[in-house]
Amino acid sequence: MKVSTRVHYGLRAMTELARSYRDDRLLSIAEIARSEGLPLAYLEQLVGELRRAGLVEGTRGVRGGYRLARAPEAITVGEIYRILEGEVAPVDCTAEDYLPGSCAREPVCLSRGIWARVQAAILGVLDSTSLDDLLISEALQHHFVPLQSVTTTRGEFAHA
Secondary structure (H helix, E strand, O other), rough: OOHHHHHHHHHHHHHHHHHHHOOOOOOOOHHHHHHHHHOHHHOOOOOHHHHOOOOOOEEEOOEEEEOOOHHHHHEEHHHHHHHHOOOOOOOOOHHHOOOOOOOOHHHHHOOOOHHHHHHHHHHHHHHOOOOOHHHHHHHHHHHHHHHHHOOOOOOOEOOO
């Protein structure tokens, strides 16, 4: 499965909004585009879709901008994916709108099971990962101190 630019850029925009959520700051699309290195016009389209879907709120005016409509822990990557891309379906027969029996190979198909498992695994990760989880992961990555930097020359632990 390859993630589309729409989903990748949309998730990056949503993580920027999640960062500003705790400070109750509004961000302009231009600020998001600048900090994430994203094309402004494309980002406007994506944020518009996320706003219409109820994940983002906008405020007009000089001090206007955008913010998350819900807390970062209440928005999953799966929601963002579905809004911007649609359902996760590695093959047609795993799609929600698949009509059983519409594939002539269905009774003898040996591969459908693996694609259903792949779909379930992907959905499990996307739907169990919130924007807050991504922020926590980022914080852990940036605050990780390699073990070598907290040991002394005699191999004793120093205070980090």
